[in-house]
Amino acid sequence: xxxxxxxxxxxxxxxxxxxxxxxxxxxxxxxxxxxxxxxxxxxxxxxxxxxxxxxxxxxxxxxxxxxxxxxxxxxxxxxxxxxxxxxxxxxxxxxxxxxxxxxxxxxxxxxxxxxxxxxxxxxxxxxxxxxxxxxxxxxxxxxxxxxxxxxxxxxxxxxxxxxxxxxxxxxxxxxxxxxxxxxxxxxxxxxxxxxxxxxxxxxxxxxxxxxxxxxxxxxxxxxxxxxxxx
Amino acid sequence: xxxxxxxxxxxxxxxxxxxxxxxxxxxxxxxxxxxxxxxxxxxxxxxxxxxxxxxxxxxxxxxxxxxxxxxxxxxxxxxxxxxxxxxxxxxxxxxxxxxxxxxxxxxxxxxxxxxxxxxxxxxxxxxxxxxxxxxxxxxxxxxxxxxxxxxxxxxxxxxxxxxxxxxxxxxxxxxxxxxxxxxxxxxxxxxxxxxxxxxxxxxxxxxxxxxxxxxxxxxxxxxxxxxxxxxxxxxxxxxxxxxxxxxxxxxxxxxxxxxxxxxxxxxxxxxxxxxxxxxxxxxxxxxxxxxxxxxxxxxxxxxxxxxxxxxxxxxxxxxxxxxxxxxxxxxxxxxxxxxxxxxxxxxxxxxxxxxxxxxxxxxxxxxxxxxxxxxxxxxxxxxxxxxxxxxxxxxxxxxxxxxxxxxxx
Numbered sequence: 001x002x003x004x005x006x007x008x009x010x011x012x013x014x015x016x017x018x019x020x021x022x023x024x025x026x027x028x029x030x031x032x033x034x035x036x037x038x039x040x041x042x043x044x045x046x047x048x049x050x051x052x053x054x055x056x057x058x059x060x061x062x063x064x065x066x067x068x069x070x071x072x073x074x075x076x077x078x079x080x081x082x083x084x085x086x087x088x089x090x091x092x093x094x095x096x097x098x099x100x101x102x103x104x105x106x107x108x109x110x111x112x113x114x115x116x117x118x119x120x121x122x123x124x125x126x127x128x129x130x131x132x133x134x135x136x137x138x139x140x141x142x143x144x145x146x147x148x149x150x151x152x153x154x155x156x157x158x159x160x161x162x163x164x165x166x167x168x169x170x171x172x173x174x175x176x177x178x179x180x181x182x183x184x185x186x187x188x189x190x191x192x193x194x195x196x197x198x199x200x201x202x203x204x205x206x207x208x209x210x211x212x213x214x215x216x217x218x219x220x221x222x223x224x225x226x227x228x229x230x
Numbered sequence: 231x232x233x234x235x236x237x238x239x240x241x242x243x244x245x246x247x248x249x250x251x252x253x254x255x256x257x258x259x260x261x262x263x264x265x266x267x268x269x270x271x272x273x274x275x276x277x278x279x280x281x282x283x284x285x286x287x288x289x290x291x292x293x294x295x296x297x298x299x300x301x302x303x304x305x306x307x308x309x310x311x312x313x314x315x316x317x318x319x320x321x322x323x324x325x326x327x328x329x330x331x332x333x334x335x336x337x338x339x340x341x342x343x344x345x346x347x348x349x350x351x352x353x354x355x356x357x358x359x360x361x362x363x364x365x366x367x368x369x370x371x372x373x374x375x376x377x378x379x380x381x382x383x384x385x386x387x388x389x390x391x392x393x394x395x396x397x398x399x400x401x402x403x404x405x406x407x408x409x410x411x412x413x414x415x416x417x418x419x420x421x422x423x424x425x426x427x428x429x430x431x432x433x434x435x436x437x438x439x440x441x442x443x444x445x446x447x448x449x450x451x452x453x454x455x456x457x458x459x460x461x462x463x464x465x466x467x468x469x470x471x472x473x474x475x476x477x478x479x480x481x482x483x484x485x486x487x488x489x490x491x492x493x494x495x496x497x498x499x500x501x502x503x504x505x506x507x508x509x510x511x512x513x514x515x516x517x518x519x520x521x522x523x524x525x526x527x528x529x530x531x532x533x534x535x536x537x538x539x540x541x542x543x544x545x546x547x548x549x550x551x552x553x554x555x556x557x558x559x560x561x562x563x564x565x566x567x568x569x570x571x572x573x574x575x576x577x578x579x580x581x582x583x584x585x586x587x588x589x590x591x592x593x594x595x596x597x598x599x600x601x602x603x604x605x606x607x608x609x610x611x612x613x614x615x616x617x618x619x620x621x622x623x624x625x626x627x628x629x630x631x632x633x634x635x636x637x638x639x
Contacts, residue, residue: 058536058633079540086538097533101244111537113237158537 004067005166005198006032006055011064013050013221024050025221028064032200034165037192039212040202046218048202052168055200056089057081069165086114090159090197092169098143098151098158105130105139108157115162129157133187149180153187160191167191169201173208185211238543242550245523256519257559263512264563264612269570271501271604273578277596278497282461285490286483287363288429289332289351291455292464294486295471296479300452301486304349306335306405312449316474321456325467329456330357333441337404339434341392348388348434350404352441355379361457363424364435371396371420379437381419385430389421396421402434406445414444501604505611512612513619520552520623528630535632545628552620556613564609571598 008030015022025047032038040048053059054066057073066073069088076084085091090111098107105126112122130139133153143151152172159167169188173181185208192199201212209215217225246253286292295317300308312331313321321329333352338345351364355374359365364383365373374381382400384392394400399415406412416436424430442448458467464482471480484491524531531544577595 053633056536059631082535082538082540084538085536089538091536093533097529097536099241099530099533101241101248106240110237114537114539114543 003033004031005034005036005069006030006200007065007067008055009065011054011061011066013047013054013059014062023221025054025061028221028223030216030223032198034198035192035196036214037189037199037212038201038214038216039209040200040216040218041204041209042218042224043204045220047221048218049170050221051218052170052200052202055166056091056168057085086111087162088165090162090164090167092152092155092159092167092172092201094171094174098154100143103140103142104135104146104150104154107143107154108161111158111162117162125161126157129161130154132190133157147180148175149177149184152176152180152184156184156187156191160195160197163195164197166198166200169199171202171204173203173205178207181205181208238547238550241547242554245527245547246551246554249523252519252522253555256515256555257562259515260512260555260559260612260616261562261566263508264560264608265566265570267505267508267608267612268564268567268600268605269598270504271608272567272571272598272600273574273596274497274501275601275604276599278494279599280595280597281493282490284363284425285487286457286461288424289334289362289364289433289455290483290487291329291361292458292461293456293467293471293480293482295454295456295475296452298477298479301479301481304334304336304452306407306445306447306452309407309447309450309452310454310478312451313454314475317471317478320470320474321454323467323470325458325470327457327459328357328359328361329454330354330361331438331451331454333438333445333447334452335404335441335445337402337434339388339392340401340403341394341398343393344391346388346391346431349432350402350441351433351435352438353377353435354438361455363429364422367422367424368420369423371418373420374435374437377437377439379419380416380440381436382416383420383422383435384418385433386421386423387427387430388434389418391431394418402436402444404445407447412445414440505608509611509615513616516552516555516616517619517623519555520548520620521626523551524548524623524627527627531627531630532632535630541628545624548624548627549617549620552617552624553613556616560609560612564605567605568600571600574598 008028011025011028012023013025015024028051040051042048050059054061055068055073057068057076061074064074068084071084073081073084099110102110105123108126108130109122112125127139130136133156135150135153135157138146138150143154146154156172172188173184176184188199188201189211191197203209213229215225215227215229216223295310297308297310330353333350335350337348337350339348353364353374354377368383374383382402384394384400389395392400396418399417401413401415403411403413422430442450456467458464461483468480468482534544535541575597577597579595581594583594
């Protein structure tokens with residue numbers, strides 16, 4: 001139990017659309033060990049994004065328990081949840097979601113600034129991580145001046161720079177061409193190995209799935225397959 | 231919040247310039263509003279100040295001393311004795327800059343052709359210098375030379391009405407101390423101009439001793455008028471004078487001329503109404519701009535929350551944006567108002583509307599007067615209420631649920 005970064009017990013999520021109940025997730029039980037590199041796959045509407053959002057505390061389950069790094073996400077008040085996300089969870093979104101008025105390095109520093117990391121220290125860490133993701137020399141560019149792949153690398157750098165326990169990536173390669181997607185996945189594998197961060201990502205893409213060490217297949221809100229890979 | 235302040239400032243400042251046109255437009259509107267508040271206050275204050283200066287200069291002074299009953303019935307019966315030693319000493323106090331005793335009674339003046347009702351004012355010519363307008367108002371002929379001068383100063387308008395002129399003789403009649411008609415012929419030695427023009431027809435001036443002799447008053451007076459250094463700080467001289475002359479009616483200009491006090495109050499009310507109108511228009515613009523900015527950035531606010539930014543920081547960010555907008559607008563608006571006041575330092579000439587303005591006792595030339603109180607009030611009102619108005623869009627931004635905001639298209 002203590003070796004798991006994420007634990008889900010009997011988690012369900014029901015959305016209401018007008019008077020109709022939509023079961024996005026049904027009775028999910030899941031243990032994600034530390035340093036795991038896990039992929040969620042499944043067709044659209046299978047519940048991948050919902051599961052990631054629940055684990056990240058962006059949404060709350062209808063029933064069940066979610067524990068991240070020993071804290072019950074489903075029971076935390078808003079402020080505590082924000083603090084958990086700030087210190088324990090990194091996010092990479094499909095649509096990059098960088099802050100357009102900040103430069104690449106400022107985007108990377110953003111979380112550390114909220115954490116209160118001293119200026120010199122966060123600048124050094126941000127430069128280091130940008131170098132690791134191959135964006136050396138592009139620190140001062142704003143998101144609009146970067147390609148899709150470069151923006152997603154900035155997003156990855158932002159997600160891991162403060163060394164969270166867990167990084168959640170919702171279809172991080174969806175908007176990238178295959179070559180860029182492969183490079184990004186290699187980067188995530190590298191970060192997982194070098195920084196000992198647990199990764200959970202979702203994808204439709206078979207080639208991207210091949211990078212994972214564990215593949216969870218979802219269908220209609222249920223886990224239909226849990227495959228451990230080498 | 232403190233450690234996030236530089237971040238919030240950076241975000242707020244850069245977000246403001248994402249839509250330069252929109253920011254420039256709201257800045258212009260805010261600055262225009264502030265300019266109009268400060269500039270209008272300066273013009274109103276200047277106009278009021280002009281009216282006050284004129285009224286005080288037109289014989290009122292800062293403090294007047296009368297026999298009790300004179301202000302209700304300004305007749306010769308309500309005269310007062312010449313200042314005794316104690317009052318004379320009090321009148322030499324440093325808080326009293328200049329003073330003069332006057333005879334001031336209702337009278338009739340007649341030329342060979344016409345007659346008119348006037349107020350006959352017997353003055354000490356030298357003492358009136360710096361006390362009332364008459365010391366510098368004679369534009370034709372000469373000023374009176376002494377209290378015993380037997381000449382008469384006539385307003386230009388009254389001279390026209392009486393169809394008389396400089397050097398001609400007129401007769402002045404009034405009730406003397408024995409309830410008889412006291413009369414005397416005077417030669418017109420000077421013609422004076424005054425603002426408002428009504429002053430020219432209301433008063434005629436003669437030497438005080440001459441008037442006292444004509445009316446059999448001995449050395450008694452109708453009034454003493456005095457000026458202090460500051461018309462708004464009369465407590466000390468009033469207290470001193472009332473102590474040494476308890477039997478006399480000693481009142482400040484605000485009591486002697488209640489219309490002036492009322493005018494000041496009306497100006498203040500008009501300014502407050504104007505501030506309210508301008509602020510209401512400004513706040514709609516400000517809130518609308520901020521709401522647009524908040525709606526446009528819904529995804530960003532969701533992202534901020536997803537990354538762990540507490541809602542209070544999001545609230546703070548929108549408020550900082552509003553504060554920056556308000557601060558820039560306040561600087562531009564105030565500088566614009568200062569420039570306007572500076573440009574009009576020689577007076578705003580509204581003589582095209584002079585007749586109507588004089589009817590209300592307002593000079594056709596307005597000298598704007600910036601008051602620290604007005605500027606402080608306008609700026610504080612805009613800054614504080616502007617921030618209060620910004621709370622709504624800020625609250626809207628902070629209350630987003632991260633997942634809903636982030637998935638919003």
